Amino acid sequence: MPAATLSLALLAGCGAESAPPAAPAAGKASPATDSHGKRRQMEAMRADCMKQKGFKYVPNVPAPLQTISEERRLEISGDYPAMLKYREKHGFGVYFTFAYPDDPEEGIPDPISDPNMELAQSLSKTQYNAWTAADNACYAAAFTTLTGKKASSMDDVYAQADNLYVKTKERRLDGDPRLVELAGDFGDCLKSEGYPVASLKPTAMAFSTGLLFEEERTANMVKRMKSGEAQTVEAVRMPPGEARPHLAKEIKAALDDLECGKDFYAAFRPRDSKLLEETWNGFGRKDGLLPY
Template identity: 30%
Template sequence: MSKNNLSMAVTAVLSVVCLVGCGAGAGNADGAASSSGQGGPVPTAPVGSSAEGKAIADSARVENLVADCMKAHGFNYVPSPQQPANGEASPVHRNPALVPYGQLKELRQKYGFGYFSAFIFPNDPNVARRDMGPASPNEAIKKDLDPAQRKVYEVTLNGTPVPGQGKSTTGGCYQDSYTKVHGSVPAGNPAEEQAKSATAEQVVEAFRSDKQAIQAAQGYASCLKNGGYTVTSTAPGDVENTVQLAASGLFQTARANGANIDAAAAKQGLADEIKMALDDLECGKAYEVIAKPFVENLMKTGQG
């Protein structure tokens, strides 16, 4: 499978509703989720004992080290660690294979896939528009620097790009701090990414060739066709995107004349979207049970 096809397959298997825009994650220093905007060290205690809690704690350790490193070079930096998922990891936005059927049904009865509902319930964390989150406070710090100092700031923070190696960089406070905490360079290193991609490819291929998954996907597709939906692919990893993509198209059509949607259009759009989401839920009920272990394995590769 080519790298492009792998990316498409990974996206299909781990499809998550992304509203108007997706917020930055904690994959690099500038893209870390925004903190409260206050300077100084941030707490490093994990949230419970979950994997998310450890990731948040590790992110806080990295960010505090970055701030110390930048300070040593004469620059201000506000630690901006990964935050608890809240709305962004709401079950509305997660892969349906990872959400219990009863919980997902209740959510879809109110929010659909989470498109139009972002306008009906603008302050609801379950469907908060991710493009409306606060910007990193460090962006404001950089803007206050003159062009020459801004370049020095960015190199000090993110290091120097390695020619011919894509996102890989050498040096920089972020990479050095990340390595101290995790014992390896940040994701984006070509060798590390290649290994992860190879593992993810194996998971995707196992899913697509699994007899139970294929049979369940065909049943899923037949149910959708009987409901009047056009199914372009019955393959595992593709079929589950059928109705969501149709709902996305409905939403984008409603927004064709601008970023906002008037109240009447949003209300009607949500009603249509809820019906589509519930149709999809019922048709894919058995399929998602079979897909769950494959989705979980793919997430473990770090490619989800």
């Protein structure tokens, strides 16, 4: 879960689509101008498939991701001033969205924005399990038809994409002599500041300190769900008052991390971002076939 989450967190800020042109006068999307044309096809296929299986499904075509700002692009590419400005406010980007849910800068979609989530939550456990099994089969069939890639569910698509990305970057980046040298210096500095370093591999160092906060937030979410304190969506949405003390600690760690790793990030991030974008777009993200 952490690897996939971190991959998607980066994707939320790189390789985003620009806003599509206005729809044709007739009100029907044109394949030549509709950047979400394949997503519309997928949603229509899913709804029809679900209907045939005896279930309701609401076609869901979200607005295309907006083009990121030049400042955010620089931050993702490892530019030190841009990274510093971002981390002073957002830390690693783990708790900020939960601490300040009305701030638009993170660009992470509200998990309840899909009307099918509300529909699913209205079902009994038995109905929900049947609905989910049908939806997984319908999504997989539509995804395979539109991409030619075999999958058993949406989760399987995400797992395949993330596994390919991780294996590719490990093969290409962990063996790079210059990145290995910079990662070693980065790790030694973090250790001197009192932060744990599990591995000095470049791909591990890229998320070394930030992963600590991601794992902490995930553990908190699981704990709240198991205790019955919150349902799934509410558990994902950590209350702002609970998230802000975590964010303060995260910002401090993110700034320490940046000072130790600024040379490493400048060399690593551009190559990593390019691999990330290429991999996930190969699984249909740019065409809207993945919800985020």
